[in-house]
Amino acid sequence: MAASRKLPMNKHNLLPLLAQHVLAHGLGGASLRPLAKASGTSDRMLVYHFGTKEALIADLLGYLAGAYAAALDAAMGSERAATRGQALARILRHARSEAMRPFMQLWWEIVAGAARGLPGYAPAAHAMMADLLAWLEGQMPEGDPDPAGGARYLLTLIEGTLMLAAIGHADTAQAGLRAGLLAGGPAPS
Amino acid sequence: MAASRKLPMNKHNLLPLLAQHVLAHGLGGASLRPLAKASGTSDRMLVYHFGTKEALIADLLGYLAGAYAAALDAAMGSERAATRGQALARILRHARSEAMRPFMQLWWEIVAGAARGLPGYAPAAHAMMADLLAWLEGQMPEGDPDPAGGARYLLTLIEGTLMLAAIGHADTAQAGLRAGLLAGGPAPS
């Protein structure tokens, strides 16, 4: 009679399960009944706890933004890179890893929602980028002449590369990075 | 008795009207009956002509890709830029213009669909990027040492900038561009 202790069902316990579901199935098609089943409750109770589906999504996006920041710190060390190119290569390798694919698929949905002004999307997207930017600043090489600007420059390149990769232009982005970084440092692997 | 001639109702005449509707209201929420009303027909006939909603969306994405290429040629001259930075500034100014906003909102939806593997999305996204890349290659300055690589580099920067702008990080991208282009040319306006 050890295992299944009954957890209290509240937002706090629900959100990770909801997040897992949208990571697997996307935000767009997420409707109350499937979300409820995935989190072991009923649509009735989701509305009870969150008030509205719209509010649920907003809460969920906030949770995802927090989880992203935590995962970022956990997955990647915080030692500085030796060059900008190395920092770039490091983060790209992580972002394109198998483990990150569900998140990347979700990410572009969040971007689309933010671009269209859906409630809750823009703040979450903004927060995640701010976290990534902060982490990038800490990654900038020791003697970098402009760490703040460099991090922003790298962020722009990273997001452009990831978008091109998402639509099947990974080779284009890779060629672009090689061509663009020849002046400033070694090309990323 | 001049004006309203009855056009034959087929894919060819329907697609522009459908495109106008998804530009205004998005792809995600697009359902047959609203699409039908927007194009002056019935859901019944949309299914008759396209076979399936999925096929309709795929056709529509193909049409949009073609329309994008045409609009790109029409809206922007084909004279070369003087510097890479100027080419970058030129295309960014266009992409962020008021007229392009509906398209940019739609664009991120297409990217999200492509990332998730929805049928028809990836080919359309890929085609639009190929068109933009080709146009960019023609824009590269006269004596550029590596026009092909440079165009790919600029494309990566452009898409990163546009994504950051879409989620409210336009300033971050702008700072990044300034920091990144100091070595290679003047910062874009």
Next chain:
DNA sequence: AGCATCATGTAGCGATTGCTACAAGATCGT
């Protein structure tokens, strides 16, 4: 103990979804 608040299940409502069966014009080849 009794009462009040919280938590949850059951059932359902009206709207919308993609799609289809059926029938009736419309058009056209012969």
Next chain:
DNA sequence: ACGATCTTGTAGCAATCGCTACATGATGCT
């Protein structure tokens, strides 16, 4: 003129949508 094919309207179906009314158990305060 006649039959065949193309085009279109009407009506509806089963599924799903977000959400709610109602009732009932659980919990906790006094």
